[in-house]
Amino acid sequence: MSATAPALEISGLTKSFGTMRALDDVRLVVEAGTVHCVLGENGAGKSTLCHVVGGSLVPDKGVLRLYGTPYAPRRPADALAAGIAMVHQHFSLVPTLTVGENLRLLRLRDLPRRVARVREEYGLEPDLDARVSDLPVGVRQRVEIVKALLREPRLLVLDEPTGVLGPAETDALLATCRRIAAAGHAVVLVTHKLGEAARAGDAATVLRAGRVAGGGPLAELPPERLVPLMIGRPAASLDAGLAGTIGLTEDRPSPGAGASAGPGTGASPETGTSGAERRRGPGALRLSDVGVRRADGSYALDRTSLDVGFGEIVGIAGVEGNGQSELMALLGGALAPDTGRVELAGRDITRAAPRERTRAGLGVVPEDRHREGCVPQLPVAENLFLGRLDRFRRYGVFLDRRAMNHAADAVLTGHGIRSGGPGALMSSLSGGNQQKVVLARELALDPLVCLAAAQPTRGLDIGAVGAVHSRIRQASAKGTAVLVVSSELSELLVLCDRIVVAYRGKLLGPVDPSQPDARERIGALMLGADHPAGSGTEGAGRAAATAPRPVPGDAPRH
Numbered sequence: 001m002s003a004t005a006p007a008l009e010i011s012g013l014t015k016s017f018g019t020m021r022a023l024d025d026v027r028l029v030v031e032a033g034t035v036h037c038v039l040g041e042n043g044a045g046k047s048t049l050c051h052v053v054g055g056s057l058v059p060d061k062g063v064l065r066l067y068g069t070p071y072a073p074r075r076p077a078d079a080l081a082a083g084i085a086m087v088h089q090h091f092s093l094v095p096t097l098t099v100g101e102n103l104r105l106l107r108l109r110d111l112p113r114r115v116a117r118v119r120e121e122y123g124l125e126p127d128l129d130a131r132v133s134d135l136p137v138g139v140r141q142r143v144e145i146v147k148a149l150l151r152e153p154r155l156l157v158l159d160e161p162t163g164v165l166g167p168a169e170t171d172a173l174l175a176t177c178r179r180i181a182a183a184g185h186a187v188v189l190v191t192h193k194l195g196e197a198a199r200a201g202d203a204a205t206v207l208r209a210g211r212v213a214g215g216g217p218l219a220e221l222p223p224e225r226l227v228p229l230m231i232g233r234p235a236a237s238l239d240a241g242l243a244g245t246i247g248l249t250e251d252r253p254s255p256g257a258g259a260s261a262g263p264g265t266g267a268s269p270e271t272g273t274s275g276a277e278r279r280r281g282p283g284a285l286r287l288s289d290v291g292v293r294r295a296d297g298s299y300a301l302d303r304t305s306l307d308v309g310f311g312e313i314v315g316i317a318g319v320e321g322n323g324q325s326e327l328m329a330l331l332g333g334a335l336a337p338d339t340g341r342v343e344l345a346g347r348d349i350t351r352a353a354p355r356e357r358t359r360a361g362l363g364v365v366p367e368d369r370h371r372e373g374c375v376p377q378l379p380v381a382e383n384l385f386l387g388r389l390d391r392f393r394r395y396g397v398f399l400d401r402r403a404m405n406h407a408a409d410a411v412l413t414g415h416g417i418r419s420g421g422p423g424a425l426m427s428s429l430s431g432g433n434q435q436k437v438v439l440a441r442e443l444a445l446d447p448l449v450c451l452a453a454a455q456p457t458r459g460l461d462i463g464a465v466g467a468v469h470s471r472i473r474q475a476s477a478k479g480t481a482v483l484v485v486s487s488e489l490s491e492l493l494v495l496c497d498r499i500v501v502a503y504r505g506k507l508l509g510p511v512d513p514s515q516p517d518a519r520e521r522i523g524a525l526m527l528g529a530d531h532p533a534g535s536g537t538e539g540a541g542r543a544a545a546t547a548p549r550p551v552p553g554d555a556p557r558h
């Protein structure tokens with residue numbers, strides 16, 4: 001190893017999947033002691049690059065050097081042996097095992113010492129006894145990061161690690177990246193958030209359609225220069241309010257935006273003055289005294305009530321683990337409540353099967369789209385029309401694939417989904433493009449009485465976030481009720497008419513996002529203000545299963 005050699009040097013890297021060239025003559029240099037960000041649109045080739053470095057994909061062409069030494073991994077074990085640790089977009093934990101059992105699977109010498117070191121150096125303390133399947137995605141992600149750090153890597157590759165993290169955890173992770181760099185090692189950080197890149201990164205490389213579009217020290221790459229490199233159009237063309245969502249600025253909703261009072265605010269509902277097809281008023285989605293108990297007897301949802309009106313966009317903020325996952329599982333039909341009732345446009349759907357809910361007009365975008373939102377082994381077209389394939393059946397039996405693929409083509413183009421076409425397997429799409437497919441499918445339900453979406457823009461590039469927000473607004477303008485669960489407070493502030501805060505299974509608030517103190521108010525509710533049992537110090541529900549815990553100052557800052 002040479003003292004001055006870059007930590008990682010890649011040149012001429014090319015990788016194709018059939019006719020799809022995912023990486024095309026890519027050059028990238030990561031200096032030792034730095035955090036190097038890899039940016040780019042959905043499908044630009046970022047994950048493919050990570051997979052090549054991590055040894056799970058063998059490139060068609062290209063040369064890699066690690067700290068000056070030729071490096072040509074053929075399998076993940078080669079990367080591990082070379083001191084590279086990876087955190088991929090998809091979880092590698094065994095859900096039926098506990099966190100401790102998962103860590104033991106790594107077969108590392110001195111595990112207790114390593115765990116203690118990760119706790120001391122990075123403040124990450126996994127709850128070793130917690131079963132992985134019981135943990136929310138954000139906590140699982142932190143366990144994945146702990147797993148990577150236990151290997152004491154000299155190069156850490158993180159593929160969009162912050163998508164499922166709250167603000168406090170994101171700050172902690174970025175600080176972890178800086179610490180690794182300060183120790184002389186290096187980090188490759190894939191992110192869609194320019195704010196994160198600016199906070200943690202030293203340099204960046206931007207990929208577009210598999211090629212390097214530009215890059216350099218981040219100090220010389222302000223957003224006005226980065227955005228055009230990423231999306232091929234000026235930063236000024238981005239949707240208003242988006243800047244905050246991607247972490248560029250701390251935006252405020254514009255006066256009047258999202259100010260319409262919903263049923264829960266006590267104001268009288270609108271009666272349909274702005275458009276013939278626009279339906280208004282309460283009762284599109286109604287939860288009454290819904291109770292869901294966890295296996296340990298605690299309440300994930302504690303006699304929760306909520307009314308989302310036709311045409312209203314309601315946001316649910318809150319630290320992960322306060323009942324949001326159970327609420328989404330309940331709406332999707334994967335979980336039946338112990339008490340209470342769920343109604344869609346007056347119809348009792350408390351125990352309706354998922355297919356019945358779809359037919360009744362309830363669109364659901366689950367938090368873990370990869371596991372619950374799609375079928376990776378099926379083609380994109382079938383995923384786009386899941387639950388509605390009947391419209392392409394001939395004589396009630398045969399699937400008219402031509403017609404289905406034709407219809408799918410139109411959706412793929414309309415939603416800017418990059419794929420190998422309607423017949424490509426869903427698993428071959430990039431993470432962001434999979435998310436776009438799930439969103440496109442649920443938004444296309446007819447009727448669409450209510451869309452319930454968890455983290456709808458997670459993993460989407462900055463251009464796609466704006467497009468999804470406009471689609472949600474369009475659906476709402478037509479009378480669809482929208483419920484958005486998001487860890488992105490900026491997203492909720494620009495999108496919603498009303499925001500409630502999940503805290504220990506209750507929905508606190510509402511907060512009017514147009515009020516100047518909305519962020520502060522939401523921050524207070526996230527810590528339990530207004531909770532019937534008084535505020536708590538923990539406030540994190542299950543999110544406390546792996547430190548760091550949220551602290552009051554972190555909650556509203558995102």
Ligand SMILES: Nc1ncnc2c1ncn2[C@@H]1O[C@H](COP(=O)(O)OP(=O)(O)OP(=O)(O)O)[C@@H](O)[C@H]1O
Nearest residue numbers: 017022042043044045046047048428429430431432
């Ligand atoms: N196993 C595969 N088979 C076929 N095509 C693939 C495969 N893996 C990736 N691709 C294609 O390669 C391109 C790059 O995908 P990749 O996952 O690297 O993008 P990305 O930049 O990480 O996107 P995102 O931001 O959405 O995660 C995409 O068009 C994707 O569909």
